[in-house]
Amino acid sequence: MSGTNILQTESLSKVYAKNVRALDSLSLTVRQGEVFGYLGPNGAGKTTTIRLLLDLIRPSSGTARLFGLDARRESLAIRGRIGYLPAELNLWERQTALQIIRYVGSVRGGVDMPTVRALAERLQFDLTKRVKAYSTGNKRKLGLILAMMNKPDLLILDEPTSGLDPLMQQIFYELVREARAEGRTVFLSSHILSEVQAICDRVAILRSGVLQAVQRVDELMHADFRHVTVRFAHADGGAALSTLPGVSSFRRDGALTAFQYAGAFDPLLAVLAGQSVVTMDIDKPSLEEIFLKFYDHKEGDES
């Protein structure tokens, strides 16, 4: 990463009609060559932020700068360097993928057909069909090709893997890693933890229009844990788990024991090996839970 700020917002806010505050004083920086995850539940303000960056909507207050240029006054120059995939991609149903690619490419000043064909091949996408004939996943692939075909300096991807099958998700991750390796920047919104873990360098979490935190993913993953629920054959089973390092939020209800567990699973399995276990469920936490855990630890360390 070169450290140059590609995207910077300062106190960026958006209030819609009827005083609906969609985004509240967002201050954020994304650096060149970074894959930046922008996370939050539905209605958190992710898409509003992206639409502000693209000048599709105008801020109620605050500023946004991309490549050092003002997102309002210099939007045209900015958009020449951006590839964008909206969360809800609506294309012209009666046009073929190739016709749309040529149109978008010509507005950009030219189409790099070898790149288009290479992307289509990797995503196993047929360019010749009309949009209305494509499945949701295939429409998403077309959206990715449209966003990536000109090798933009900044990719803004809103829920990029929504509708893609797991194999295609892996190929998408590869494409993002390649973009990063070429020094390009990726700003993507997501609510999928595994996706964020796989490709993002840093993540920001947004809730109700307010930025909750920005953190490096590798640091965040130290706070990773699993929800473990074990049903023992006997009511007194699992008592030894409460003192096991890595166990927290320990609860027992008869033969049922539930707790959070962080760390390698070998010690846990060693304890369970001596017990009579009927069932065991291991669930991943939500990203928000990991954030909360991370900040709990941090605050605990500081105090």
Next chain:
Amino acid sequence: MNGATLAVFAETLRRHWRGMLFWGIGIGLLGATQALVLQDVDSLQQIADLMETLPPFFVQAFAGGDAQYMATAEGYLASQFFSFALVVFAAYTIGVGLQVTANEEDRGQMDVLLSLPVTRTRLILEKTAAFALLTCGVVVLTLLCIAGGIAATPALPIDMGRIAVGTLNILPGSLLILTLTVFLGGLIGNRSRVLTIAAVVVIVSYVIDILAVAAPGTLFGTLRTFSLFRYYDGVFVIRDGLNLGNVVLLLVVSAALLGGGVLAFNRRDVGV
């Protein structure tokens, strides 16, 4: 304009030239049919005789008070086709006017377009220019079809030059309806509202014009000043020739509406 700028113009033409053929031939056949049903001069005389028997109100309403003009082939075509041709063209121009911004904004396609390096101003201007050109194409096709209908009825004495003027006279009014729709799309964005308002403006304008011609001394006579059909004057432009004042006025208002649409679209949030 550079190549990237003209891309929107070219794409608009590519996607909509078939629609131009459909509308041009369709409207043209409507006009040609009116020529074809007139078999000879005798049938025109029968129409003139019928006119003489009508109450003055109807003669005023359908023939502008000039029953003799209606007994000519040009007058007959004027009353049976050119009097309402602009309403038929309005169906086309409102439809394509919606294509400039309202349809794509309503369907969420505008987000894709405006994420590209094209300004909102250029988007509207290039699309409107393309649709204006296609509207010219519809007018030319209409004229060719009517000419074909006239050629198929050699027994009738029709001044083709006057018919050509009458057909070309449809263009300024059509451009005004196109730019009115563009203006509303730029201002409002909601497709249904734009369609409703544009259609109501055209229909009310047409009805006011008909009533004002039939009863010029009434309130409708006063309101006619605000009706675009007063400046279109599809019936008598064939008898009297093109009114350049009206043409200029329609084009100036069209330009103002287009400018207003561009300004409004530039000032507001898109797709909310």
